[in-house]
Amino acid sequence: MKRAKIVQKRFLGTSFVELWLEEKDIAYLASPGQFVMVTIGSSYDPFLKRPFGILACQENQFGLLFEIVGRGTQILSQLEIGDQVDLLGPLGNGFSLNPKEALLVGGGRGLVPLYFLAQIFTNKKVPFQFFFGIRSQEEKVLIEYLSQLPIPLVISCQEELSGFYCGTVLDAFEDWRQHHSLSKSTPKIYACGPQGMFQTLAKMDDIIPNQIEVSLESRMGCGYGVCLSCAVKKKGLPGYFHVCKDGPVFRLGEIEL
């Protein structure tokens, strides 16, 4: 198990927290789509570690950005700079990193692994377009966060929000595709967001689900492949994948959502 010190902490609005942790192995090794399992508190309650996607890495530090959704994230949000956490990682497989061209599609806190991916693509000079959508104005902080990156962005909000596309991220994505000819090369699609977004994406015209990489969120027990809790159904085959070990990145066509 590794131990990391919190070196930066910032609330984004009231429900999102950005943490930067100092742990050089994770910072050097982590790849977009991978995650860490973080111990919550020092008692056995809550009992389990929590999985968090990695937001970015810089020298000997790595970032997390999470939404406060329950007891575990609530407790984690109360830690302060200088506090230490125990963790495992980096875990999981991560996205493929060598497309000729890419389209990134993210919804809500699905931003996290794609933000990391966008940074890597920028460094590697992979041409890409980032589509990002939020449900309501409360998540506007995520747009502000993402807008710090000098990358080509299309942003949508399901509520009316001045200056942005009104609709889901997939509405915006579809609109964009209709106005851009993609005939000469098919860019690789990377997606992370709520389950409904993946389901809609899989049914869109001219989409080949097996060519789309999606990063899944799941409740996990261990994060390293022993408890088999994070099961996701295989498409067209009996049995399950395990998000922690076989994923969290899957081809959209190989999983049943």
Add this chain to the structure above:
Amino acid sequence: MNLQVHLGNLTLSNPIILASGTAGYGREIAPYLDLDRVGALTLKGLSSNPWVGNPPPRIHETYAGIMNSIGLENKGFDRFFREDLPFLENFQTKIIANIWGKTIEEYSDIAKKMNGLERIDAIEVNVSCPNIEQGGESFSSNGQVLCQLIQNLRQKIQKPLIVKLGPNTDDLNNVLQFMEREGVDILSITNTFPALAIDVENQSYIFSRKTAGLSGPAIKPLALKLVYDVIQRTRLPIIGMGGIMKTADALEYFLIGAQAVALGSVNLIDPSAAVQIIEGIKAYLVQKNIFDINDLIGKVR
């Protein structure tokens, strides 16, 4: 200092075992833990054929514990043989195969296969799984069926035979006597506790099978009481398990008379916990001026 313990004809270099289903087939936990440091590794439960297990959700956190409903998912004997057994050849540590079936025949089948593997040092039988020939009730919920199963397996298994009894074993006194007579070598006490959780928001059960198995520190005093109860009634050596998180928890089991202990849920949150617990036991023995762990076992009676 001596940490070696003898459980019948199974000798362990130390009394700390990794419990079935919390360490995979060794390969999964090996990056975090030197397998040769533990007394034994119990493999994730295997059936003869692959088994897909239950639909999600499979896990639910409770106060200081977890409920699981994995449904015995496993890759089956053949894939274990190909993918995992060669890896285990790299270690000296004792390997305990955990087996299960839905019928006595299925149990026999996997028992024979495991019995034929040189690398397997002992076979632990999970008797808490549903018996499809008896309407899906657990094998351990009917003392007669359980005895029939054990008798059958004893004939197939020449290696040390461990029976893992859950908290709700039917007719415990007779079952224990029967196991002694039939030559069962060791008992594992206990398995997860049947438990229930409700999704208040959606007004439904959390798990598709309604009940699930509770483990973790929440069950430790209950599991310890079960070990205590069984020790009063049998001379078979016992592997105690249930909610062990740290050295003191393991010591409680030894003091009450368990010859070894198994670590389960703790492996999920700290895969290297076993080594810390072994070091903690050594420190305790030094502090108490005890040379041999066997002098500690059963000191509180």
